[in-house]
Amino acid sequence: MTTTTPSGRVLVVDDDRALRHALAALLQDAGYQTEQAGDGPAALATLERQPVDCMLLDIGLPGMSGLDVLARARAIASPPRVVMMTADDTPDTLLGSLRGQAHAFVRKPFPPARIVGIVNDALRASAAAALPIEVVSASAEWLELVAPCSLEIAERVQDFVMQLDAKLPDDVRESVAQAFRELLSNAVEWGGRLDPTRTVRISCLRSKRMLLYRISDPGDGFDIDRLAHAAICNADDDPLRHDRVREDMGLRPGGLGLVMTRALVDELIYNEKRNEVVLVKYLD
Amino acid sequence: MKITQHTVGDVTVIVPVGRIVTEDGDVLRNVVDTLVQQGRVKIVLDLQDVTYIDSSGLGLMVSKYVSARRRDGDVKLLHPSARSIHLLEITHLAQVFDVFESEDDAVRAFGSSSFQAHTV
Numbered sequence: 001m002t003t004t005t006p007s008g009r010v011l012v013v014d015d016d017r018a019l020r021h022a023l024a025a026l027l028q029d030a031g032y033q034t035e036q037a038g039d040g041p042a043a044l045a046t047l048e049r050q051p052v053d054c055m056l057l058d059i060g061l062p063g064m065s066g067l068d069v070l071a072r073a074r075a076i077a078s079p080p081r082v083v084m085m086t087a088d089d090t091p092d093t094l095l096g097s098l099r100g101q102a103h104a105f106v107r108k109p110f111p112p113a114r115i116v117g118i119v120n121d122a123l124r125a126s127a128a129a130a131l132p133i134e135v136v137s138a139s140a141e142w143l144e145l146v147a148p149c150s151l152e153i154a155e156r157v158q159d160f161v162m163q164l165d166a167k168l169p170d171d172v173r174e175s176v177a178q179a180f181r182e183l184l185s186n187a188v189e190w191g192g193r194l195d196p197t198r199t200v201r202i203s204c205l206r207s208k209r210m211l212l213y214r215i216s217d218p219g220d221g222f223d224i225d226r227l228a229h230a231a232i233c234n235a236d237d238d239p240l241r242h243d244r245v246r247e248d249m250g251l252r253p254g255g256l257g258l259v260m261t262r263a264l265v266d267e268l269i270y271n272e273k274r275n276e277v278v279l280v281k282y283l284d
Numbered sequence: 285m286k287i288t289q290h291t292v293g294d295v296t297v298i299v300p301v302g303r304i305v306t307e308d309g310d311v312l313r314n315v316v317d318t319l320v321q322q323g324r325v326k327i328v329l330d331l332q333d334v335t336y337i338d339s340s341g342l343g344l345m346v347s348k349y350v351s352a353r354r355r356d357g358d359v360k361l362l363h364p365s366a367r368s369i370h371l372l373e374i375t376h377l378a379q380v381f382d383v384f385e386s387e388d389d390a391v392r393a394f395g396s397s398s399f400q401a402h403t404v
Contacts, residue, residue: 151307174367182339185306231375239376243346253347256375257339263374 008053008123011035011080013043013069015061022112023056030116040064044072051078054122056115057102059086059093067093070100081122081130085110091140091164098145098160099135105163125152128196133157136201140164143204149192149218154184154200161204165211168283175264176211176281182257183215183277191217191275211281221273232258285311295326295391297362301333304341316348316359325357328390332363342371349380358382362390 010032014020017038024034035052037043040061046052055073059066066084073079081103086093089107097105103122106114129152136144143161147153162177184202192198203214227233229249231242242255262268267280285302296319300312319327329345331337337345349359360382364372372378384390 155307178338178371185338185340234376236376239380240346240350243343243350252343254340254343256342256346259375260339260342260371 007031009033009035009050010119011037011043011046011052011055013037013040013055013061013066014058014085015039016058019112023115026112026116027119030120032119040066040069040072043069047073047076047080051076052080054103054119055080055082056119057082057084059084059088059097067096067100070097070102074101081125083118083122089166094160094163095135095138095140095143098133099138101132103130103156105160107163107166126150128152129156131196134199141206143202145202146199147188147202148196149188149194149198149200150196151185151188151194153196154181154188157202158184161202161213164204164206172281172283176213176279179261179264179268179279179281180213182261183213183279186257187215187217187219187277190222191219193219209282209284211283212278214276214278216276219275221271221275224274227258230255230258232262234259287311287315289315291324292387292391294324295328295394296324297328297330297387297391299330299333303336303338304334304344305336305338306340309340309344313344313348316351320348320351320355320357323355325352325355326394327352327357327359328362328384328387329359330362330387331365331368334365334368337368337371342375342377346377346380358394360384360390360393362387 010027012020012024012034015038020036024036027034035046037046040063057066057069070082073082083104083106084097084102085106085108087108094105104118106118128148128150131148131153133153134146136146145157147157158181161180165173165176187200188194192200198218201216205212229242229245229251234241246253246255265279266282269278285300285308288299290297298315302308304312316327352359362384364383372381382393
């Protein structure tokens with residue numbers, strides 16, 4: 001088993017004293033140094049005194065809200081990676097957190113032990129993961145983002161977007177989440193070549209009867225007739241053909257994203273160049 | 285991702301914890317590659333504590349299956365979630381991997397004629 005001891009300073013900001021202490025204790029046990037604050041001004045004073053690597057920030061603080069603290073924290077010289085926490089399940093807090101460039105968002109209640117993994121992920125992410133995501137539209141019905149081409153950014157985006165769909169039935173939510181992740185990963189990896197100076201545009205539209213996601217990447221598109229290395233071109237009785245082709249071409253294992261995505265959603269539509277894709281999932 | 289492993293006779297049971305995805309695949313890849321290089325090619329992959337598999341993770345499992353099969357071994361799956369089984373079905377990989385709900389059954393299957401079930 002591979003284990004590493006985490007290091008770094010984490011500021012826990014919550015007016016719930018018991019939860020704050022419990023989270024801090026768990027993080028200390030995991031190897032982190034911790035600071036605690038019960039409200040926004042105390043949190044900002046702590047940040048001004050000494051930078052921290054990660055801040056766990058409750059949104060529903062008395063007086064100054066967590067979203068205000070997030071905005072102020074972003075303005076300091078070495079801003080921490082911020083994980084927002086809230087019991088509010090309306091889209092507004094999630095969208096506000098996204099607009100404020102929070103690194104991640106977690107809904108309460110959550111098993112306290114989960115927090116160590118969340119902080120590990122936030123601090124392990126590369127510098128590219130902290131690049132800003134441009135928020136073009138942030139309504140629950142129409143979310144539109146422009147994001148750098150990085151797998152870690154894609155993961156951040158997916159995490160936020162899928163929490164907007166938290167009330168969908170599990171099977172629908174999981175299918176859409178998996179399809180969206182596959183397409184977004186393809187867009188940043190093959191379309192954007194994992195170059196964080198290039199961007200993908202992501203639109204997520206929600207109507208009463210369907211979800212529609214559109215992803216536009218900066219690449220040249222692809223020719224589906226030249227995808228012998230993808231499982232979408234396999235014969236039904238030869239499910240490993242693409243793997244042999246990939247090995248011959250010196251490609252890493254993979255090639256299953258398209259065939260998987262096509263089966264998970266109701267419609268998958270590409271533009272002519274195939275550098276833009278729309279996926280649709282009907283809800284009735 | 286964290287991985288533990290134990291052996292039952294000449295079968296190695298690998299137990300990954302976490303996600304099998306693009307970003308975390310190297311750990312599993314390295315563990316299986318080491319086993320195969322050592323000739324320990326009878327492998328059970330216990331998915332009990334795997335929370336998510338993406339297409340890259342599935343591709344990695346295919347690749348390791350192929351390399352084990354080429355050395356007269358196999359990779360069998362244990363305790364896949366309903367979600368994982370669905371992914372195997374829609375990618376037609378359900379006809380490739382042997383799937384088990386009991387470690388005993390998975391290990392015992394290496395002694396049967398299941399080796400001849402697939403061609404690579």
